[in-house]
Amino acid sequence: MKTQAYLLYLLLFINFGLCAQQATLNGVILDENKIPLPGASITYAGGGTQSNKNGVYELRIPANQTVKVNISYVGFKNITVTLNLKVNQVYELNPVLKTDVEQIAEVVISGREQKVVEGITTLDPETIRNTPSANPGVEGLLKSLPGVSSNNELSTQYAVRGGNYDENLVYVNEIEVYRPFLIRSGQQEGLSFVNTDLVSNVDFSAGGFQAKYGDKLSSVLDITYRRPTRIGASADLSLLGARVSAEGITKDKKLAAILGARYRDNSLLVNAKDTETNFRPRFADIQTYISYNLSNTFELGFLGNISINKYDYQPLTQQTNFGTLQNPLALVVFYEGQEKDKYETYFGAFKGTYKPNENLLLKFIASGYHTQEQEYYDIFALYRLGVVNTDIGSDEVGDVVLTGTAGSQLTHARNDLDALIFNLQHRGSFSRDEHQIEWGIKYTSEDIRDRVQEYEIIDSAGFSIRPPIEDFVNDQPYNPYTSPIVPFANVRATNDVQIDRISTFGQYSLRTAINNTDVWINAGVRSQTWTVSGAGLQSTTQTVVSPRAQLAIKPDWKRDMIFRVSGGYYHQPPFYRELRDSLGVVRPEVKAQESIHLVLGHDYSFKLWDRPFTLTSEFYYKTLNDVNPYTIENVRIRYRARNNAEAYATGLDLRLNGEFIPGTESWVSLGVLKTEENIDNRGYISRPTDQRLKIGALFQDYVPTIPNLKMYLNLVYQTGVPGGSPSYADPYNFQTRLRDYRRADLGISYILVGPEKQPKADSFLRHFRSLNLGFEIFNIFDNRNSITNTFVRDASSKQQFAIPNILTPRVFNIRLGMRF
Structure with a gap:
């Protein structure tokens, strides 16, 4: 194959x-x-x-x-x-x-130049829809960009320039969107908020962004949903699910609406993993954007989303082979029990846009987000770790023939979360000639009610393993065991937390020319004041101020070049996840993490093979203070809720995009990164997202003699990140890295109806504006990538083994897309 x-x-x-x-x-x-x-x-x-x-x-x-x-x-x-x-x-x-x-x-x-002076990458929505990915959408394409990393194809989460998943802003039509809180595994996520069928524009900034964007440390993903200009519909069907959308506009062009519905089932992907399961992952959502022109100067828009994700998981058996050719090992697990998770989110926002004249634009936004999440599981696992039979002629080849470690594990959880978030916001801009002033004020109310109840019991060869936080002696059978038996991990907490925030921003932009050299300047400042209160908590109020600036210059040279520099102070006031420590306790005194950014950028546009190309280069350095250390378990981040570290991130991002194949846009990207943290002044160690080298590529191609037969190839190579540490362990003792992440996804489609291929007048295909049929191969080369380690403990030998959690193998998918 x-x-x-x-x-x-x-x-x-x-x-x-x-x-x-x-x-x-x-x-x-x-x-x-x-x-x-x-x-x-x-x-x-x-x-x-x-x-x-x-x-x-x-x-x-x-x-x-x-x-x-x-x-x-x-x-x-x-x-x-x-x-x-x-x-x-x-x-x-x-x-x-x-x-x-x-x-x-x-x-x-x-x-080209619409966003380049601001250091923003603009992605084509059509390329997003066509690019093959195990988790298709905007995030799947972002992962081919330099500085953006993710080693989990089942997740839509991504890390940017050494940050974590919680440090990325996402806007849809200038409305901030959120993701569920409790999700711990990529295979539980299902659907990204962004529906690609509704998208008209995608802008992405990996750092050094303007003051008008919110209070996060790493990146901004700015999505614009389109306003329809005609009546139409589309559908995309595959073995992983279906997407349908409909759009329309009234005759007087005042009312326009677009509606999208999606259903996804990840069984095709997760049933191919090492774990044999009875698995029913069901994810569905419906989303709409409606706009109405009340007058020539005022437009009212509504963005709505309902998402229901159900995750039923009943593992049966698992065998993970690892080790070396000289010492092949395997972990075999037999399971009992099941997991039932449910994430329901409801989101609605009204946006009023008032433009009394050509210079002044006023916007008023009100939004609400409600999430109800449930995470219930009781899973009992019997495991054994041993040597694998490698005798090809044996009937037992691949089986564990010599067991070195045996044990059992019981995990239990009854976690519930209910969060209600309201936003009221005003944004405005005034433009005259080359000057522009923008401002905004936003009030946010967050009401979170959370119950966390989970424990883990580990038994190895008859010994109950205790957490390594107390000294005790267990020398059975020579002496009786007198210490109490306790769970290895035990978290129980109930939290009722309210957070009120007021954030403001103001910025000024100037675009002018000095001696035939184009100059663009932007300077602004953000501020946020927030108060954390709740049952049993001492009310705490804090304030941060974040000045930022950008400068871009385009010299009057024969070569088309743009030089950029940007930077400033960036603060991330803690969200609820950052306030809750690993034991479930909320700490309202947690400070905002602070980062000082410096980004130097350069764009060079040129002709190669008589076709357009652009080379984008960015060097960045970030120093971070009041860092809140964390660990990553698949996609769940667990904070220590203590600002007891400092960190830095530095690197270089390169991206060459253009027409490698005539008539198509492709790119190759390279990212080099180093990020470390110093916890409690013990010295610098790698952060969990220390992705040293990243190479990504997106190629589009077609067959010359059959131009309607097209190919999309998505390639990613990333060096391994630190593999994490077991519960209660010191991260300074666990700096071993995961294996390199290598993945290639291929999509091939044949256009039956399109702009260049119109059907005959009497053909049934005349009802389609476009129609294409294709297939996809995920993980073409069947690389065994891993996301985290499972740490298996043996009380008798006092050894601890790190077994990689293997991701999806090669998987085939069929797609049918159509537009009316």
């Missing part, structure tokens, strides 16, 4: 033809009363089109070159728009033609 995959990949990569390099401009032509104009003319030097009876138009224009588009209608002033779009980029333009006011002479829109 590996040979077949290699041959197929090589076949797809051999091509000498060229596809048309085009982009798409679409939208609705409106008059001053927002009435659509049928028959409006939209033209450029190489062609043109007209709007239909609903004012809707679609125009294909050349990509990667400056194109002037003229929009005209009898009795109205003309508009000239200058565009420079990427290959296959879809740009929505909804111009309002006026009769009594002079139009702007020329509007310049550049697909």
Whole structure:
């Protein structure tokens, strides 16, 4: 199978033809009363089109070159728009033609420079939808970028430049979204909040971001959901689940809505793992974005989401082989019991946008998030650890023939959490000429009710293993055992916590030119004041202030280059997870973690093989104070709730993107990172996210003689991170790293209906705007990647073994996508 995959990949990569390099401009032509104009003319030097009876138009224009588009209608002033779009980029333009006011002479829109001066990476939504990934979506594509790491394909969580999963901001239409609290394993997550079928724009910043973004330490993912311009629908079906969406707009163009529903079943992936289980992972959500133009100056939008995730898990047996060729070992486990988890989240937000004139924009946002989570399990495991039979001629090859360690483990949990979060926010901006001022204020109320009740009992060869926090002597059978028998781990707590936050920001931007050198400056400041209170807690109030700045320069050189520098103070006031320590106790005195960022960036755009390429380079350094140390168990982060460490992170990110294959966009990325922490002044050790080397690549290709047969290849290589430490253990004694993470996902699709392949008028395919059929191979080379270690203890030998938790092997999937 590996040979077949290699041959197929090589076949797809051999091509000498060229596809048309085009982009798409679409939208609705409106008059001053927002009435659509049928028959409006939209033209450029190489062609043109007209709007239909609903004012809707679609125009294909050349990509990667400056194109002037003229929009005209009898009795109205003309508009000239200058565009420079990427290959296959879809740009929505909804111009309002006026009769009594002079139009702007020329509007310049550049697909590349729109975000590059701010150090923001813009991702194409269509590429996101097509890129193969065991967990498809925005996060799957982010993991191919430098500085972004994740060694768990079952999880949508990611770490950026040495940070952890809790340090990343996610916005949808400027509304902050949250993720469930109790999830401890990637296979429990199911669905990302972001529905890719609804997305129109994706911006990502890996550090040094502006003051207008919130109070996190690592990154910002800024998603924009689209406002439909037509009636349509789509569906994507696969062996992993289904996605469907519908969109529409009224005739007067005032009301527009888009709705998406998703269902996912991870059985195809998790049933291929080492553990044999009865497994029913069911994840479903429904999401909508509705907007209504009440007037020419005011628009009201609503974003809603309901997500229901159910995770029923009944493990039966497991055998994990590890060790070396000279000393092959295996862990064999027999299970009894089951786990039943449920995560239900409800999210709703209203957003009002008021634009009284061309210079002033005011926004008002109110949102609510409610999560009810349940984590119940009782699992009894009998395990043995021993030597594996490697005699190929034996009937027992692969079995454990010599047991060195035997024991049992009982894990129990009855964890419940109910969280209700409300936000009230105002944001505004004022622009005049090259100046822009932005401001905002936000009030957040968090009400969390939490019960944590879990314990672990370990028995090895008849000895109950106690936690290593008290001195006792156990020399049975020579002397009686008189110490009380206690669980190895025991956490019991009930918390009722309220957190009130007020955050504000203000920033100023200037874009100008000095001696033909373009200059962009941004300076701003954020502040947050929060109060933690609750039953049995002493009310605590703290305040932090975070100044930030950015500078970008584009010299008047023959070579197209942009230089950037950004930095400032970044604070992360503690969320509930950071306030609760490993014993479940809430500590309201926990401070905000502080980071000082310095980011130096450079963008170089050039032509190679007569095709456009961009090389982006960023060097960064972060020093962190008041660090809250933590451990990672799969995707669950457990904080010590003590600001007793300091840390740093430094590295270099490189990304080369462009048309490696004519008519497609691909990229190769390289990230080098080192991050360490010093806990209680004991010296620096690697942080749990110390990902030293990261190489990622996304390739898109097609067969020259069959251009509708396309290929998407997603490659990731990462050096191993520290493998964690067992409960109560000193992390300074456990710095052994996991094996390197290597993964390649391949997707192949054939376009039955598309822009370049239209069906005959009498064919049933005429009902589709697009239709494609394909298959995916996850983990092509069947690499045995691991996410964490399971630590097996033996009381008789006083040894402790780290057994890797192996992730998914090679898996095949079939996909069918369609749009109407």
